Amino acid sequence: MRLAVVDTERCIGCQSCMFACSRRQQEGGLARSCLGVKSIGGMERGFMVIVCRACDNPPCAKTCPTSALTPREGGGVKVDITKCIGCGRCKDACIIGAVFWNDEINKPMICIHCGYCVKFCPHGVLKLEKTREVKH
Amino acid sequence: MINHYLPSNILHIDLSNNKFWIEKRQDLFEKYIGGTGIAIQLLQENCPKGCDPFSPENPIVFAVGPLTGLFPLASKTVAMFKSPHTGNLGESHCGGRSAVAIRMAGYGAIVIRGISNNPTYLAIHGSKVHFRDASTIWGMESIFTVGRIIRENEPGSGLRTIMRIGSAGERLVSYACVTTETYRHFGRLGLGAVFGSKKLKAVVVSGKRSLKIKDSKHYQNLYDEVYNSAVNSPVMQKYHDLGTAENILPLNELGGLPTRNLQTARFENASKISGEVLAQEYLGRRLACSHCPIGCIHIAALREPYGDERYFYKTSMICYDYEPMYALGTMLGISEPEGFLKLMDQVEKRGLDSMSTGVVLAWATEALEKGIITEKETKGIKLRWGDYKIYIEAVKLIVDKSDGFYNALAHGVEYAASKYGGKEFALSFMGNEMPGYHTGPGAHVGVFIGARHSHLDNAGYSIDQKILVNRKHTPDELVENLLKEEYWRQILSSLAVCFFARGVYIADIVLKTLQTVGYDLTENNLHKIGEEIHREKYKFKIREGFNFDDFHIPNRIFDTPTPIGEFDRDFVLNAVKIIKKKMS
Numbered sequence: 001m002r003l004a005v006v007d008t009e010r011c012i013g014c015q016s017c018m019f020a021c022s023r024r025q026q027e028g029g030l031a032r033s034c035l036g037v038k039s040i041g042g043m044e045r046g047f048m049v050i051v052c053r054a055c056d057n058p059p060c061a062k063t064c065p066t067s068a069l070t071p072r073e074g075g076g077v078k079v080d081i082t083k084c085i086g087c088g089r090c091k092d093a094c095i096i097g098a099v100f101w102n103d104e105i106n107k108p109m110i111c112i113h114c115g116y117c118v119k120f121c122p123h124g125v126l127k128l129e130k131t132r133e134v135k136h
Numbered sequence: 137m138i139n140h141y142l143p144s145n146i147l148h149i150d151l152s153n154n155k156f157w158i159e160k161r162q163d164l165f166e167k168y169i170g171g172t173g174i175a176i177q178l179l180q181e182n183c184p185k186g187c188d189p190f191s192p193e194n195p196i197v198f199a200v201g202p203l204t205g206l207f208p209l210a211s212k213t214v215a216m217f218k219s220p221h222t223g224n225l226g227e228s229h230c231g232g233r234s235a236v237a238i239r240m241a242g243y244g245a246i247v248i249r250g251i252s253n254n255p256t257y258l259a260i261h262g263s264k265v266h267f268r269d270a271s272t273i274w275g276m277e278s279i280f281t282v283g284r285i286i287r288e289n290e291p292g293s294g295l296r297t298i299m300r301i302g303s304a305g306e307r308l309v310s311y312a313c314v315t316t317e318t319y320r321h322f323g324r325l326g327l328g329a330v331f332g333s334k335k336l337k338a339v340v341v342s343g344k345r346s347l348k349i350k351d352s353k354h355y356q357n358l359y360d361e362v363y364n365s366a367v368n369s370p371v372m373q374k375y376h377d378l379g380t381a382e383n384i385l386p387l388n389e390l391g392g393l394p395t396r397n398l399q400t401a402r403f404e405n406a407s408k409i410s411g412e413v414l415a416q417e418y419l420g421r422r423l424a425c426s427h428c429p430i431g432c433i434h435i436a437a438l439r440e441p442y443g444d445e446r447y448f449y450k451t452s453m454i455c456y457d458y459e460p461m462y463a464l465g466t467m468l469g470i471s472e473p474e475g476f477l478k479l480m481d482q483v484e485k486r487g488l489d490s491m492s493t494g495v496v497l498a499w500a501t502e503a504l505e506k507g508i509i510t511e512k513e514t515k516g517i518k519l520r521w522g523d524y525k526i527y528i529e530a531v532k533l534i535v536d537k538s539d540g541f542y543n544a545l546a547h548g549v550e551y552a553a554s555k556y557g558g559k560e561f562a563l564s565f566m567g568n569e570m571p572g573y574h575t576g577p578g579a580h581v582g583v584f585i586g587a588r589h590s591h592l593d594n595a596g597y598s599i600d601q602k603i604l605v606n607r608k609h610t611p612d613e614l615v616e617n618l619l620k621e622e623y624w625r626q627i628l629s630s631l632a633v634c635f636f637a638r639g640v641y642i643a644d645i646v647l648k649t650l651q652t653v654g655y656d657l658t659e660n661n662l663h664k665i666g667e668e669i670h671r672e673k674y675k676f677k678i679r680e681g682f683n684f685d686d687f688h689i690p691n692r693i694f695d696t697p698t699p700i701g702e703f704d705r706d707f708v709l710n711a712v713k714i715i716k717k718k719m720s
Contacts, residue, residue: 012431014424015236015294016208016363023356028206028347030240030295038294041287043318043423044435044453103262104346122367122429 002054002075003035003113004129011047011125013037017117024116031102034111049125052076052098052111060090060099060110069110079110141348141653142202143170143244146178149258149265151334152192152250156265165244169650170201171632172227173669175216178247179225180676189220189326190308190333192251199245200235201632202653204427205347206355208363209637211235211425213322214629220333221310221326221492221548222567224680225673227588228324229629231425232317234297234341241343250334257300257338259290262345270337277303278485279315282338292342300338301328302487304535308332309546311492311569315484319423319433319455323489324590325568355652362649366640367429375432375636376422380458381411383572384466390601390699392575395466396521397498397561398692401574401699405471414456414473421453425634432636438477454481462572463494468501469521479524479531486535492548495569496534497527499549503558513541513556550688560691565589576600577609577703577711580693582618584708585715587673592635594622604700611710619718623666630669674719684716 018033025032036050054075061069061077068083069090086106091099100109115128144162149155164174175197182195196217203210213234219226238246241262248258252267255274259266268289273282279302286298297316304312305328312328313321322328331337349355366372374382387393388406395403407413420437424430435453442448454477464483465476483490501519503509511518515538517530530542537543544552549569553562563570565583571591573579582596583589591597599617603609609617625635631649633641641649643659650657657665674682694704 012422012424012433013426014429014431015426016429019205019208019427022346023352023359026349026352028349028355030205030236030344031346033344036294042284044421046421102346103344120363120429122431 001113001115001128001130003051003111003115003118004127005049005051006125006127008047008049008125010123011037011049012123013039013043013047014122016120016122017126020117020120024114031104032109034100034109035117036097036100050097051126052113053096054113059093059095060108063089063093065089076113077110079108081107084108139166139654141350142166143200143204143239145243147243147246147260147265149246149248150250151248151252151256151267151336154267161244165202168669169627169630169665170204170244171199171212171214171630172626172673173630173665174245175199175214175227176669176672176676178245179216180672182247182249183218185679186681187218189218189223189226189330192249192334194218194249194330194333196248196327196330196334197245198234198238199632200238200243201630202655203631203633203649204235205239206349206653207359207649208366209428209430209640210631210633211428212629212632212634213238214632215314215322215327217327217330218680219325220308220329222589224567224682225588225677226325226327226330227673228322228327229632230314230316230320230322231428231634232297232320233295233426234299234316234320235632236426237295237297237341237343239347240295240345241341242345246341248334248336248339252335255335255337257286258336258340260339260341261292262343273337274306275303279487280318280485283315283318286338286340290340290342292340295344296340296342298338298340301331301336302485304487305329305332306337307535307537307546309488309535309537310548311489312487313489315487319435320425321489324491325588326489328487349652350654351652358648358652362640362645363429365645366637369639371639372430372636376430378411378415379432379434381414381434381456381461383458384410384461385412387573387575390575391697392573392579392597392600392699393466394462394563394570394572394574396469397467397502398563398570398574398696399502401696403466403469403471406466408471409461409465409473409476411458418473418477428634430636436477438474438481440474452477452481454484456480459572460490460494463491464527467494467498467572468524468527470524471522472524475522475524479527482528482531486531488531488535491571492569493531493534495563496545496549496552497530499552499558499562500530500545502561503556506558508558509541509556515539515541559688562688563690563692564688566687573597573600574693574696574698576604576698576700577707578604578614578618581611581614581708581711584687584712585615585618586622587670587677592625594618594625600698600700611707611714615711615714619670619715623663623670626666626669627662630665671719678719684712687712
């Protein structure tokens with residue numbers, strides 16, 4: 001299963017998804033959030049919704065020097081936080097900015113594609129899909 | 137009480153000395169919850185008695201609540217300051233990303249005092265506070281450009297608020313607003329002018345923290361309950377669908393829609409500028425404040441040709457809501473949606489409170505019509521109902537304070553009428569221009585006795601429409617009903633949740649959500665706290681010279697019939713007497 005963005009134009013910027021992600025991890029606030037919603041240079045232009053695309057051959061894992069990140073079956077990565085040294089290479093390797101950083105613990109925050117956030121998107125911006133729908 | 141759930145850190149900033157420090161005030165949050173409750177305490181502590189609103193001593197207090205960043209719809213920041221518009225308690229609420237950003241930066245409140253030597257903007261990123269030189273953006277014509285520049289200059293995209301003022305604030309127009317995220321405002325009572333007096337162009341706040349909760353499973357379940365009740369509520373759906381603009385037609389039908397300076401309460405062209413028309417013809421996008429799944433913010437897309445070249449267009453994205461549509465629409469007799477939107481855009485660009493601006497322009501139009509002023513005063517500007525182009529020019533002259541007359545308008549309608557006459561149709565209550573409800577005594581008395589003279593203090597318009605249409609109230613009964621609502625709203629604004637979510641945050645939910653952050657309260661406790669906060673606000677007002685015996689009542693509100701018939705001056709005076717007795 002993989003988290004996907006259906007249509008960013010439907011996004012009203014409420015960020016309920018970001019709070020949901022933290023809540024799934026037994027916290028309030030936003031430090032642990034693994035997805036991001038921000039305006040495209042001003043609210044009048046709408047929003048970008050940044051989520052992990054579950055790459056087949058994820059650059060973030062390739063660059064991890066301690067194998068804290070390993071490719072996950074079906075795409076994306078698994079994070080073994082005990083192995084992570086907080087170097088931040090994974091964050092730099094993700095060109096869409098989907099490796100979020102938790103400054104409080106100095107570790108990456110990466111989506112596990114659980115779909116908890118989807119339940120809290122009031123306008124159908126996000127969905128959980130079985131396989132990648134590749135559009136040519 | 138277990139205290140590490142509360143946002144007890146107060147960030148103090150001294151603009152005169154470029155200093156900042158943090159004060160722990162768990163005591164305030166324990167006793168007064170947050171938002172309004174703690175803001176009035178911080179105001180009393182930090183604002184010296186009798187201080188000039190434009191002096192360095194006048195503090196700006198921003199406060200959020202213990203639910204901010206934890207529960208949906210806890211999306212508001214409360215600002216308190218001494219108002220340059222009324223010379224008394226200034227309280228204004230704003231959403232956008234402001235509340236979540238302040239909490240995520242690690243604070244429950246921010247107190248700003250002093251006056252900067254040079255134009256400055258503050259950049260607060262978590263525990264770091266930067267005093268940035270804003271000389272380059274001071275005097276810039278458009279507040280939109282200011283927002284763009286700061287956006288490019290600061291980190292924290294998606295996690296920040298950018299509160300800024302326009303030229304109205306810089307030039308100390310007493311009803312200048314502070315704008316956040318382009319479309320939300322600390323609109324009323326002149327916070328923008330207080331920013332301007334401090335040479336403070338903007339405040340950026342960002343952060344990304346974790347918040348602890350007592351019992352995560354319980355928290356998740358309770359969150360779901362609140363969230364589902366919000367997204368499934370028909371009332372909240374109304375705010376999402378047409379938004380507050382939905383009010384135009386029913387209020388007009390009722391005969392409670394102030395039109396042409398309240399010479400009538402029905403607008404013959406209401407159907408041309410209704411919420412329905414704006415949605416069908418212009419609605420381009422809907423937005424939400426941070427942590428609000430509803431999204432009541434409605435943005436119109438206005439496409440217009442430049443005119444000097446073929447196929448050369450611009451598209452402006454302009455926010456609309458009921459109150460600006462009343463003030464800059466029906467109150468000025470404007471029946472073209474495009475005209476209203478263009479005027480709104482100008483008011484936004486300069487950073488004025490749209491409500492006060494509309495009422496001021498309406499008074500000036502009637503004064504000119506009646507010959508109380510002439511074109512000599514207006515500098516040849518022929519103010520005329522419905523002529524939005526002329527109103528756009530007048531807005532520029534007000535912000536420029538270009539001469540005696542426009543300088544008077546820049547101080548509000550009560551001040552202007554005291555200079556030029558026409559008091560009987562100067563529609564302000566206790567110094568603040570009227571909101572868009574002529575529904576009956578509930579609306580007007582509510583604004584007179586409300587602690588911040590806002591229709592949102594106690595929703596008197598709702599009492600008119602729900603109760604008084606069926607049976608009359610004595611002044612005693614009315615005041616009792618208004619106060620009951622106003623006490624409860626102190627709790628809501630201390631949490632600080634959006635008033636639109638008042639149907640979601642009923643007492644039971646308030647108690648349960650507060651439990652998750654360590655409060656152990658009963659409903660009775662809540663009512664007592666609400667009453668006490670209200671009393672504290674009045675204490676400040678009385679300390680600052682608020683006078684129950686000497687105030688202006690425009691005759692116009694008695695002359696134009698309301699949907700529930702007539703009421704008179706004595707009714708208002710009696711109501712004020714009752715509140716005076718209660719508050720003394």
